[in-house]
Amino acid sequence: MTENLKQMQDDLYHGRIDEVESATRQALDGGMPAQEILNQGLIAGMDVVGRDFKNGDLFIPEVLMAARAMHAGLEVLRPSLAESGASTLGKVVIGTVAGDLHDIGKNLVSMMLQGAGFEIVDLGTDVSPEQFVEAVRSEGANLVGMSALLTTTMPKMKTTIEALAEAGLGNQVSVLVGGAPVTAAYAKQIGADAYAGDAVGSVDTARQLVGAE
């Protein structure tokens, strides 16, 4: 591995956005293939971040800063990657369901998924089934994330899943649900594809749903 890539990983680990961006540009200008910079530099860097996070050495805000730095690098690579046919992990339409205005958990999941390389369309809070359907259709999303904090709004997850099916989008998207009162059993019962118990778990689950691991 070149010094440049090593430094890039270190900068990424510490969330140094500008440094990662310029190092990516330098490597690309130096003739290194975009895919190699992505795999050996950015993704390898994030793997270290992920490992240390799981070990409890890093905290969520540090992971988010690293993810932002990775994104800065990814933006530089995007045109070259597009040429070579590579794409993002997937597009996620995410929101807190109708009647529910709590969003800290949903925001955390958004940030974590974005950091992991997903494209995020955040519909905010109090999102109706129709709004979910419309966004999935217009954005061509392949994942839907729904959050609820209240048992009174949880049933809206089911309504939304039904609305997606009725709109003929059931095969296009996988549905991931979460939120304090939501359980894996409930997710199964309403026909969701997966349940995530926390923001960190949502990344692994989302990756599995899109077949990334």
Added chain:
Amino acid sequence: MTDAGNTKKPLIRYLSDDQVEQIHAGSLDLLEKTGIEVDHEGGLQALADAGAHVDFTSKRARIPRELVFQGLETVPDRFTLAARNPDKDCPLVPGGRPYSRNGGGADFTIDLETGEFRPLLHADVKDYFKLMDALDGISFIAPVFGQDMPVIGRDILMLREAFAHTDKPIHLRAFTGESLKYMFEMAAIVAGGKDALKARPIVSLLEAPISPLKFLDVTVDALWLCGEYGIPLDVCVMPIAGGTGPMTMAGNVQLLNTEFLAGVVISQLANPGAPLQYAPRPMAMDMRTGFSLAGSVELGVMAAVGAQMAHFYNVPVSLHGPWSDSMTHDGQSVLERTYMALMAALAGANVLVGAGMMQQSLVISHEQLVIDDEVNRIAFRAVEGFEIDEERLAWDAIDRVGPGGNFVEEMHTLKFLRGERYKPSLLYRDSREAWEAAGSKTMLDRAKEKAISILEEHQPNPLPVDTSQELDRLVALALKSLA
């Protein structure tokens, strides 16, 4: 010794007087400079009319300090949570004794028979109200909801069950402004009319802005309705340090104090003199998982600081008492809730909130309620202190017994045999032999037995038949109108 009377009330004090002033000044500055978001046209208009700088497009209200001073001027320094049975009234007075309530809003339970974790159901709701009605260490009662109850009107049905199963004060939770109005009408029926309810409010309400600094329309509606009906209000401010509030304890307290003062302004604009209490519920985000913690010791510290601010403003204060992040009623649960309850009581809380709740306020259990009845009563006892005068200092008794004697047969001992000691209901204090002979039961076993026997034997004080019927008619009407 000329000072007869009780000992001083112990008070945890983290802040110097200067630091209290610093936080107060910081809140005044933030309300003027940053302001609050109010998602309520009428609320914004009232703030604008009163002199706030309002941007109706961004829904931002910047509140000049004069408005805060005005609100603090009219807010009462005490009020009573009245009970259907006046013997169970809870007068909340700054510096007065603490009361307690269960944590509200649980959605899951741990089955009393099987120990299984499962959704809380309508049948459980009745049992919980009945159980809490019987436990003296739980002074008033907050709603828990059955997941098999209809979504629309669940809050109203909950109140109906509460009235049927307890004559203690009831702490409401409403899902919409419309259902809240029906609930106040229900309370008026039980209290004997709207004026009687105003004179003796048998229900109270908690409303919380969404941190940071955002007041939803339903919150503003509730503040207004509370004013109209004279219902006491908990201005519950719960920024999550590191998530919806600053990471630092100082910053989180600064934010919650600012949100509290904004709540005072809105409440007192709606109805000058409306009773309210400060309910600081500082939370902390676990920076590893994103979960909001309920039982970390820093929460107790921040809440104690909130109590100090409440004393500065001279209003009653409600803090989280027995609270825990534990998944079940185990050792972690008892450990966390004991220090939380003691810290809250020693900080001068008027209400210890949380009995029964575990796992980020999602889970309630019978055993935990019975244990928390004991935790609360121990906390009450801890801050009660003791009487001190010449006789109790026992100079003559010590002189009579002299070196090497004992006090067992002393008249002084006989005289004060009762009243000095708290008598626990769950703690085991006898011999190992007796304990083994009785089945080597743990405290949890005893709590379970006590819960079962209360459910079998306790008879709540029923509502008069005509009141009951009138309530049923209103509930039917409300459900129809909300549907």
